[in-house]
Amino acid sequence: MSIHFFSLVSPPPPGFDTGPVRKRELLSGALALYVLRVADAEALLPDFRARVQGILLTPAAQYACQRLGGGLWQVELPAAYLPQLREILELPLRLLEEQGQNRALAVEQTLNITRLRGELQLTREDYNRITAKLHTQVSDLVHMQELLRQQLDEQLRDKAALADSEAHLRKLADNLQRSNTDLQRFAYVASHDLQEPLRAVAGCVRLLQQLYEPQLDARAHELISHAIAGALRMQTLINDLLSFSRVESRGKAFAAIPMQRVLDAALANLSAARDEAQAQISQDLNLPTVQGDEGQLVQLLQNLIGNAIKYRGDKPPEIHFGFRDSGEDYEFFVSDRGIGIEPKYFDKIFVIFQRLHTREEYPGTGVGLAICQRVVDRHQGRLWVESTPGQGTSFRFTLPKRPEPLT
Amino acid sequence: MRTLSTCTRLDDPYRAGLALGTALRPVAPEVVFLFSTVHYGQPPELLEGLYDGLDNESVLVIGNSGDGFYESGEVSDHGVAALGLNGEGRLRFRLATEASLGEDPEGAARRAWASLQSGGEKPALVFLAADFRTDATRIEAVLHDEIDVPVVGGLAADDNRMQNCLVFAGRQMLDDSLVMLGVYGPLRFEIAIGNSLSPVGRAGLIEAAEGTSLNRIDGLSAADFVERETGKPVLESDRGIVTLSIANPERPGEKRLRSIMRHAADAEGSISLYGGIETGKSVRVCRAHPADLIAEVQAIAERATQLDFAPKAALIVSCVGRKWLLNEQIEHEVRELSQSLGRRLPLAGYPSFGEIGPLKDEWGYTPNLFHNMTYVLLLLGD
Numbered sequence: 001m002s003i004h005f006f007s008l009v010s011p012p013p014p015g016f017d018t019g020p021v022r023k024r025e026l027l028s029g030a031l032a033l034y035v036l037r038v039a040d041a042e043a044l045l046p047d048f049r050a051r052v053q054g055i056l057l058t059p060a061a062q063y064a065c066q067r068l069g070g071g072l073w074q075v076e077l078p079a080a081y082l083p084q085l086r087e088i089l090e091l092p093l094r095l096l097e098e099q100g101q102n103r104a105l106a107v108e109q110t111l112n113i114t115r116l117r118g119e120l121q122l123t124r125e126d127y128n129r130i131t132a133k134l135h136t137q138v139s140d141l142v143h144m145q146e147l148l149r150q151q152l153d154e155q156l157r158d159k160a161a162l163a164d165s166e167a168h169l170r171k172l173a174d175n176l177q178r179s180n181t182d183l184q185r186f187a188y189v190a191s192h193d194l195q196e197p198l199r200a201v202a203g204c205v206r207l208l209q210q211l212y213e214p215q216l217d218a219r220a221h222e223l224i225s226h227a228i229a230g231a232l233r234m235q236t237l238i239n240d241l242l243s244f245s246r247v248e249s250r251g252k253a254f255a256a257i258p259m260q261r262v263l264d265a266a267l268a269n270l271s272a273a274r275d276e277a278q279a280q281i282s283q284d285l286n287l288p289t290v291q292g293d294e295g296q297l298v299q300l301l302q303n304l305i306g307n308a309i310k311y312r313g314d315k316p317p318e319i320h321f322g323f324r325d326s327g328e329d330y331e332f333f334v335s336d337r338g339i340g341i342e343p344k345y346f347d348k349i350f351v352i353f354q355r356l357h358t359r360e361e362y363p364g365t366g367v368g369l370a371i372c373q374r375v376v377d378r379h380q381g382r383l384w385v386e387s388t389p390g391q392g393t394s395f396r397f398t399l400p401k402r403p404e405p406l407t
Numbered sequence: 408m409r410t411l412s413t414c415t416r417l418d419d420p421y422r423a424g425l426a427l428g429t430a431l432r433p434v435a436p437e438v439v440f441l442f443s444t445v446h447y448g449q450p451p452e453l454l455e456g457l458y459d460g461l462d463n464e465s466v467l468v469i470g471n472s473g474d475g476f477y478e479s480g481e482v483s484d485h486g487v488a489a490l491g492l493n494g495e496g497r498l499r500f501r502l503a504t505e506a507s508l509g510e511d512p513e514g515a516a517r518r519a520w521a522s523l524q525s526g527g528e529k530p531a532l533v534f535l536a537a538d539f540r541t542d543a544t545r546i547e548a549v550l551h552d553e554i555d556v557p558v559v560g561g562l563a564a565d566d567n568r569m570q571n572c573l574v575f576a577g578r579q580m581l582d583d584s585l586v587m588l589g590v591y592g593p594l595r596f597e598i599a600i601g602n603s604l605s606p607v608g609r610a611g612l613i614e615a616a617e618g619t620s621l622n623r624i625d626g627l628s629a630a631d632f633v634e635r636e637t638g639k640p641v642l643e644s645d646r647g648i649v650t651l652s653i654a655n656p657e658r659p660g661e662k663r664l665r666s667i668m669r670h671a672a673d674a675e676g677s678i679s680l681y682g683g684i685e686t687g688k689s690v691r692v693c694r695a696h697p698a699d700l701i702a703e704v705q706a707i708a709e710r711a712t713q714l715d716f717a718p719k720a721a722l723i724v725s726c727v728g729r730k731w732l733l734n735e736q737i738e739h740e741v742r743e744l745s746q747s748l749g750r751r752l753p754l755a756g757y758p759s760f761g762e763i764g765p766l767k768d769e770w771g772y773t774p775n776l777f778h779n780m781t782y783v784l785l786l787l788g789d
Contacts (some may be wrong), residue, residue: 107418
């Protein structure tokens with residue numbers, strides 16, 4: 001920047017230029033301008049007082065000085081000062097130029113403050129936004145905390161109730177276990193101990209029949225025959241009951257058992273019944289090996305296939321033994337084309353001593369399927385029946401590939 | 408090539424322009440790149456003063472307002488910087504100005520480009536200055552697909568209020584306009600782009616977007632998506648700090664950034680961006696860290712010392728978001744270059760509302776791209 005000395009009055013003061021005063025001279029650095037009237041200078045530039053930095057010099061009889069704008073002063077002075085005017089004004093003009101630069105800094109600071117205000121406003125808006133969000137989140141958290149407290153109270157109450165229920169159930173289970181054990185012991189002892197007196201009764205009745213045959217009339221013979229038959233039925237019942245109780249009491253540890261061997265043994269035990277009924281029995285190939293108690297599994301198949309032979313209807317029985325691999329289990333089935341079972345009896349047939357037919361129609365004690373159920377239970381499997389009356393029946397049972405260890 | 412840069416913080420526009428013109432006169436510039444703050448508004452006395460100071464009516468002036476300015480020795484929130492360039496007879500320059508930018512950004516860019524080629528010669532490089540109140544993605548479409556020479560520049564800015572801006576073309580102080588300067592002849596130049604922000608979180612698929620408004624990502628509102636990835640709500644002060652990175656699966660090196668604009672999140676959870684974004688693109692949220700930005704500028708400055716020509720001038724267009732984030736450290740955007748080169752390189756630039764420039768990969772420069780949160784450095788030499 002620079003300082004300029006111009007005069008619109010001729011002749012100019014010493015050191016003052018008279019050339020055209022352009023905008024570039026008016027607005028660069030600081031200016032000393034000698035004019036007759038202030039209005040002559042103001043005509044050079046709009047906003048002259050606001051934008052020009054410098055000193056307007058006007059002739060006057062007395063010295064006077066006044067400020068016209070931020071960086072513009074008017075000095076009235078007698079002609080006597082004109083020869084030294086340039087030297088006199090040089091320092092004030094330099095100061096005015098410097099003041100102009102300071103004013104630019106002040107403007108910059110004002111702009112900075114305006115900018116900072118804007119950024120502060122921005123930060124305040126962020127603060128309000130995040131505070132509002134936090135309030136919402138805190139409110140949600142308080143609400144959730146209350147819910148959690150309620151849930152915790154409920155859970156504690158439920159847990160106490162559950163503990164009571166568990167204790168009650170444990171007591172019931174213990175009682176049940178004791179009852180089962182007692183019942184098994186009773187059944188075994190009763191059936192085992194009943195054998196001998198029953199044999200004695202039957203033997204005595206037979207002896208009575210032999211010794212007193214001549215004296216006995218037809219009615220006495222009939223009564224003795226009924227007594228012997230009843231004793232035999234009771235013996236059968238006792239044997240079956242003994243077998244039922246032995247499923248738990250005499251069960252053996254599980255071992256790997258080929259089901260083909262089980263099937264072969266069961267069929268061998270049923271050979272007489274098969275021949276008598278002219279039964280056709282088929283099977284799936286490649287029967288798997290399972291974990292189980294071989295004797296009980298033989299009894300299971302023997303009972304199921306024996307039932308299929310027994311409840312065959314008018315035609316010779318057609319029976320099939322098969323299986324499928326269902327992943328964790330093997331599912332086996334014994335299917336026949338016999339008389340079938342009404343669906344309403346599907347559950348009843350597995351209850352001990354429950355029978356759907358009279359002894360005259362089909363002999364039996366009603367223990368066979370109960371034994372089957374118990375054997376499958378002990379092997380941790382499931383036994384069920386699918387049947388359509390008149391068309392046939394499938395008994396299905398599962399055996400897990402990896403049963404839990406027996407307790 | 409003769410170059411010189413200067414700056415002033417004088418508040419009077421004429422005085423400021425005059426100071427610049429007077430300072431540049433020694434290199435008799437043929438072109439002046441001019442970047443000022445927005446308060447030097449109409450009438451265009453800044454340019455009047457500049458031309459009076461240059462005392463040469465044939466000088467081409469191109470530039471715009473920014474959120475402050477960069478110059479070799481100074482970074483400031485207020486004032487004006489200028490870079491004068493004289494091609495010493497080996498370079499030629501042509502200016503093209505187009506209005507109605509907001510209404511027809513593609514047409515404005517297309518017509519300006521056609522004007523630069525009207526002499527039958529294609530420029531070696533184009534510098535672009537444009538009003539920010541437009542969808543820059545639509546300008547980018549023309550720059551990317553139709554202009555096969557590098558275009559460097561950006562969108563004008565104001566003092567971060569997003570209200571007003573100035574675009575300079577000769578003695579004119581314009582708005583709603585786009586200006587291109589074509590440089591013809593054996594110009595040596597290097598363009599470096601710094602946009603390596605760190606993506607955080609998961610990528611999201613844009614399901615709804617319109618222009619610069621981003622509505623839904625990954626089944627969430629855009630604001631909720633950003634909150635999911637950053638763990639906090641979208642804030643005003645996230646401008647430049649939270650940025651979305653748009654990947655181009657067909658050209659992995661071609662990554663673009665879109666910064667969140669001020670007054671962004673609305674009631675619907677939409678977010679306004681500094682540039683357009685397309686449905687179907689994949690985006691990730693980026694978090695910028697000042698140290699990362701500075702390290703990248705340092706790396707770019709270091710590479711500037713290994714060029715096969717000696718840079719004689721530089722132009723910097725750098726996102727206002729970077730300025731917002733770097734705060735007091737914003738001087739690094741300029742200082743690193745001088746420190747690496749070991750001399751005061753004539754330089755001018757500005758913080759912008761959107762940056763333009765191609766990336767450089769193993770095949771050369773990519774097509775021209777519009778960026779956010781990016782540092783664009785143009786080095787010129789001969």
